Amino acid sequence: MSEIEIRTVRYGALVAQQLVASALADLGQRYGGSGDDTPVDAADFDPPAGAFLVAYVDGEPVACGAWRSHGDSGEVAEIKRMYTTPTARGRGLARTVLAAVERSAREHGRKRLVLECGDKQPEAIALYESSGFERIPNFGFYRDAPGCISFARPL
Secondary structure, three states: OOOEHHHEEEEHHHHHHHHHHHHHHHHHHHHHOOOOOOOOHHHHHHHEEEEEEEEEEEOOOEEEEEEEOOOOOOOEEEEEEEEHHHHHHHOOHHHHHHHHHHHHOOOOOOEEHHHHEEEEOOOHHHHHHHHHOOEEEOOOOOOOOOOOEEEEEOO
């Protein structure tokens, strides 16, 4: 595989919005509706409160992932918008992006990661479990939704 370049971009950047739209379309196919109705403010992903990362292969954006502060302690980050384009799947990009998201959150003083996932995302569940995340009680926008699965891990 070609070299992977990870760049931090603003959530409102065109490349970020294109990847987010693709991610939401993928979730919409899996779950119906818009894919994810979780309230998101672009400012949530501005450092030092968060970050939005895009992975490029041969200059093409092929994956993304983000984190935003969660709770009031300043020590917890919530992972959002993990996505890999269909043509780039199966090459370890999600794991690379997850590692970059973790590194960014750690560099900004976060000590724990949390995330929500759904039961119709077996690839994501496998990635998180194999990366040391453990199930926690559901939280967030979808905490009471059937099929919601929440994970956490220390940094």
